[in-house]
Amino acid sequence: MKIIETERLVIKSLDTADKVYFAELFTDPDVLELIPQKAFTEEQITERFNKNLNLELSDLANQKCACGIFEKGNSELIGLALFLSNEENEKELGYRFRKKYWGKGYGTETTKGMLEFYFNTLNVTKVMADVNTANVGSVKILDKFMTPVKEFFNERDNCTDRRYELKKENWRQ
Secondary structure, eight states: OEEEEOSSEEEEOBOGGGHHHHHHTTTOHHHHHHTTOOOOOHHHHHHHHHHTBTOOHHHHHHSOEEEEEEETTOOSEEEEEEEEEOTTOOEEEEEEEOGGGTTSSHHHHHHHHHHHIIIIISOOSEEEEEEETTOHHHHHHHHHHOEEEEEEEETTTTEEEEEEEEEHHHHTO
């Protein structure tokens, strides 16, 4: 199911053919260093992948989900769009890309598409995003669209995170 379409990208439900690239996004040390996150085991990858197969629109509003990001005209998964909720049950966006797709503006394009989706399709009033402050690329992207509201030490990931927010009324301006 196609969820979001931008100028160059399609964000849609994962398919069984996407698993090898999905696994790369949870095992590549360069990708994981910026989050930061430990590499997943094969069992963890399979469990997470299967949980996110064939999602429906209602799933995105009610649970944590990962959807595939694809270049138009290319069936190879290039990244994940993450529809999350934080510890305060606020809607949160996230994304990650395979390293060979970094630096092409896809993070900016994905963030804009996800914000439009949250506000116009899911009709939420506020969207949050957390980023490791050492992830300079993602900090720059979130600074374009959202307002930083706090920094905190993330004990689970052993890093300093910055939390961003954007309210629907500010998106429309």
